Amino acid sequence: MPELKDGPCVDLHEIVSRSTKRVSLVCTNLLTVELSKFNKGIDELEGEKDVFLFLLANMGSLTEIPASLDNEKYRPLFERARIANFNKEEMKRYNALNRQKERAYAELYSAEQKGIEKGIEKGIEEGRVEIIEQLIDSNKLTLEEISKSLKIPLSQIEEIKANMEHAMP
Known part of the structure; x- marks a missing residue:
């Protein structure tokens, strides 16, 4: 004050x-x-x-x-006063619109989080496949040993090896 x-x-x-x-x-x-x-x-x-x-x-x-008070300092005060003077029906619409905006924001945030999580999962999976491919290329471990040490089903290891062979020229 x-x-x-x-x-x-x-x-x-x-x-x-x-x-x-x-x-x-x-x-x-x-x-x-x-x-x-x-x-x-x-x-x-x-x-x-x-x-x-x-x-x-x-x-x-x-x-x-008033023109002399139409600035960043006082505009929020006038906006609050405008809302405070809403009648019952206007206030219902205003609150409904705010709930709708909040819901849309929450949905957007949730979708963004899910996208991030999926990206992380995809990155982890790609990294895991890359490690398996390197282990297969090294010929130091059998497919069974790779499966056992990484706790990944042998069928997945075999599938990765098959994909590697198809990708070779």
Whole structure:
């Protein structure tokens, strides 16, 4: 909140001790704003305090964003106010649209995760086939020994060997 000092609609209230006539606790000060007394127009605003008070006093009655406040700083506030002023039917549509957007985002995220997982699985499988091909090429182990050491069915090892032989020129 911008610093609010004395003005026609701002009062500062302090808690004062009766016996010492001193402010008892600074943190218990109250600031009150009488918005009905704030009567500046949009062209008369001077600084953040006036903008803040103007928005508090007039937000409910503004039908569009004043040109001087149409910027990145205040636009989100006006968007929130617009949504807050929705009637019941508009709010239902707004919430339904948001749920639909959230669902679409969740589906997209889920599909992306599945794609990543499939890519990882494919990469692992390709790496495994490459290792098996290298073991077969080395002729240091029999197909049965490769199958047993990698815990892969012999039929898969034989299939990889057959594919290697078909690929050779």
